[in-house]
Amino acid sequence: MGVIGKPHGVRGLVRVNSFTAEADALEAYPLTDRTGRRFALAWLHDNVAQLSEVTPHGKRPVTDRTEAETLTNLELFAPRSALPEADAEEFYLADLIGLRARSEAGAELGTIAAVHDYGGGSSLEIMPGSVLVPFTRAAVPVVDIAAGHVIVVPPAEVTVAP
Template sequence: MPDERILMGVVGRPHGVRGLVHVHSYTAEPADLPTYGALLDDSGRRWTLVWRGDGVAEMRDEQGRPLPDRNAAEKLVNTRLSVERSRLPKTEDDEYYLADLVGLAVMSAEGATLGRVTAVHDYGAGASLEIAGEGQPILLPFTRACVPSVDITAGRVIAVLPEEVVVATDAPTTAAGPDQHPA
């Protein structure tokens, strides 16, 4: 089973001088992030947040104390906020959390093994899968065109690699220097 915590958001840069922070929410509706209750950081500290503006929140520690100032807010930049998986709604048969994809085998439409999903990234323009196999990891957009099938029960995804993506093959037989191309 995937990690028992699901990433729900990340603390961004401070906002002003009174301890407020920008928070990037990964929930379907960003405003819903506080409804999950206490959020855990990677060291297990519990935080609650109250939205104070569009994407701007007041963070409160376990004792209910808000961050006192900008310096305290700066120390939380890039803090990952998670919840225990058991606090999230159950998924429908054809639904899953992105965290469920990590560890799945990645197969081509022809049945060739391409590797395993090692991470799911989302930098704001849509999710991408990091796939480790032979050679360098591949970053694949998590779109229907590139990932037409996800089967959590079978433990695999089907991937259609764009033509620009080259998977590892045997090394070329012609040696070339650093400024030369093989013939």
């Protein structure tokens, strides 16, 4: 959902890179890090926020630069149940992981192991073989999350062995 960036000032404020459609929405989600620590944030301006760790005793704000520095590059996650339902023809990329990949003829090609996005568009990694296929309508014309599979029509330069 977001990544904590560098500290801002000396009072524990941090820059936060939000990956939500609207950056302000990040404030509404119950956030955790990879270890399960819970966080809340309050936007102050631009991408600067006051971060608090949520403990059994309540919110404990980060109040000094030294503590804020220890949080640099910390990834923030929200539970899938807290996210709104995707619209038709829209997908949460995380929901694609684990789907079976099939050819147009129905041959099993493997399983989507990861979704990568290096800035030029998303690609699906199909295992076994670690084959990358662009996640475009031309290369992946059918996504059926309910049925647990996608149809893959790889570009000519990509070989996916059934």
